[in-house]
Amino acid sequence: MTLSNWAGNTAFRASDVHHPSSLDELRRLVAGSARVRALGSGHSFNDVADTTGDLVVLDRMPDAVEIDSAAGRVRVPARMTYARLAPQLDAHGLALANLASLPHISVAGSVATGTHGSGDAIPSLAAAVSSLDLVTADGSTLTLARGDADFPGAVVALGALGVVTSLTLDVVPSFEVRQYVREGLPVEALAHFDDIMAAGYSVSLFTDWRETRVWLKRAGDPGDELPADWYGTRPADGPRHPLPAMPADPCTTQLGVPGPWHERLPHFRADFEPSGAGDELQSELILPREHAVEALRALFAIGERIRPVLHISEVRTVAADDLWLSPFHGRDSVGVHFTWIKDPEGVRPVLELVEETLAPFGPRPHWGKLFTRWPSCPERFRSLAARLDPEGKFANDFTRRLLGE
Numbered sequence: 001m002t003l004s005n006w007a008g009n010t011a012f013r014a015s016d017v018h019h020p021s022s023l024d025e026l027r028r029l030v031a032g033s034a035r036v037r038a039l040g041s042g043h044s045f046n047d048v049a050d051t052t053g054d055l056v057v058l059d060r061m062p063d064a065v066e067i068d069s070a071a072g073r074v075r076v077p078a079r080m081t082y083a084r085l086a087p088q089l090d091a092h093g094l095a096l097a098n099l100a101s102l103p104h105i106s107v108a109g110s111v112a113t114g115t116h117g118s119g120d121a122i123p124s125l126a127a128a129v130s131s132l133d134l135v136t137a138d139g140s141t142l143t144l145a146r147g148d149a150d151f152p153g154a155v156v157a158l159g160a161l162g163v164v165t166s167l168t169l170d171v172v173p174s175f176e177v178r179q180y181v182r183e184g185l186p187v188e189a190l191a192h193f194d195d196i197m198a199a200g201y202s203v204s205l206f207t208d209w210r211e212t213r214v215w216l217k218r219a220g221d222p223g224d225e226l227p228a229d230w231y232g233t234r235p236a237d238g239p240r241h242p243l244p245a246m247p248a249d250p251c252t253t254q255l256g257v258p259g260p261w262h263e264r265l266p267h268f269r270a271d272f273e274p275s276g277a278g279d280e281l282q283s284e285l286i287l288p289r290e291h292a293v294e295a296l297r298a299l300f301a302i303g304e305r306i307r308p309v310l311h312i313s314e315v316r317t318v319a320a321d322d323l324w325l326s327p328f329h330g331r332d333s334v335g336v337h338f339t340w341i342k343d344p345e346g347v348r349p350v351l352e353l354v355e356e357t358l359a360p361f362g363p364r365p366h367w368g369k370l371f372t373r374w375p376s377c378p379e380r381f382r383s384l385a386a387r388l389d390p391e392g393k394f395a396n397d398f399t400r401r402l403l404g405e
């Protein structure tokens, strides 16, 4: 059976797939392999996780979570999914600051690609990492922690430095969130983008570049309701799916019903695979926050070209971080996401048009999604990869394109 990613658009070319069950077994495997790479939960839409050698899946490694409430941190095994981690944290009165739209993704894979949710003040999931343990090319172990010189290069690292075995994440006290959907946001309201995105702890716009809905995830005072005609919108009269035509069953509870952070921050419920699973492709371009309104207007202007191959777009805000390969490095950002129909040939010219339209705003691609324009690789990441993996054991076509090799 061919192993492929979740979307089914990338067949992994690995000669062997391994499921080590101990650190020692993993170390021997890496040391003895000429070409090796870890696979997370396989939710990336490109070949970032591919290898022609040994693909390592850590799903049989010990999966205990170590919670240190006093220090405000949790140590998690790399292959742990957010869906499994979150309820364990919540049971201890703790939370992660944010989650992605889908909780089924692995922590190590999400962190390696700079995966994020939305929120003006909240950085990517990778920014919550305070230390990580990895097995490097010769099979030895290495721990890097915040404050170490190499640490900012090793968090969003695309699997290029070694196999991460565990990560320590910052946690915060558990909190409740209420989720609301507002429909019919007029294009003119984009002038108020900053106020709209600041109206909740985590706010997303869903648009087909004609009709726009606002997804608000609000924490705090339940008395703090929005005006009935907030920026020309109306409250949704029932639960909604991000894709307007789809039933809302896989979605987290809406209509302002309070609930724990991990049952509201993701759009999709942990006990459901989103319906139509795999019947889509995704791209996302990340822009400096200050260009948000101009960039969104430019995309509305080409909406007719985008719509024939689009399921839906999502616009999110993400706070800056200091991780070298992070799309949010050094700048507060707006992420413009595209869920495409599963037609790679039809999507490609439209993606190229979107990239061209956004080029004046300095976009960076989401590493786990489809893109055609490669950013340049920071020199210090190149040096770090060459130092930790001199023979390019963890390199693959994706990282070679990034490194210009």
Ligand SMILES: Cc1cc2nc3c(=O)[nH]c(=O)nc-3n(C[C@H](O)[C@H](O)[C@H](O)COP(=O)(O)OP(=O)(O)OC[C@H]3O[C@@H](n4cnc5c(N)ncnc54)[C@H](O)[C@@H]3O)c2cc1C
Binding pocket: 006, 037, 038, 039, 040, 041, 042, 043, 044, 045, 048, 049, 050, 058, 078, 079, 099, 100, 101, 102, 105, 106, 107, 108, 109, 110, 111, 112, 113, 114, 115, 116, 117, 158, 159, 160, 162, 163, 164, 165, 274, 366, 368, 369
């Ligand atoms: C339905 C859906 C919804 C999504 N929603 C969001 C979203 O809301 N926000 C967002 O930003 N992205 C989103 N994504 C994209 C997704 O978060 C990224 O593609 C992420 O990388 C997936 O994690 P994964 O575990 O599946 O990683 P994989 O695709 O398995 O791997 C990604 C990278 O991580 C590396 N890696 C994995 N495990 C390890 C390890 N142990 N050690 C070293 N390297 C490792 C791999 O080698 C590869 O380079 C979504 C994807 C899907 C399919």
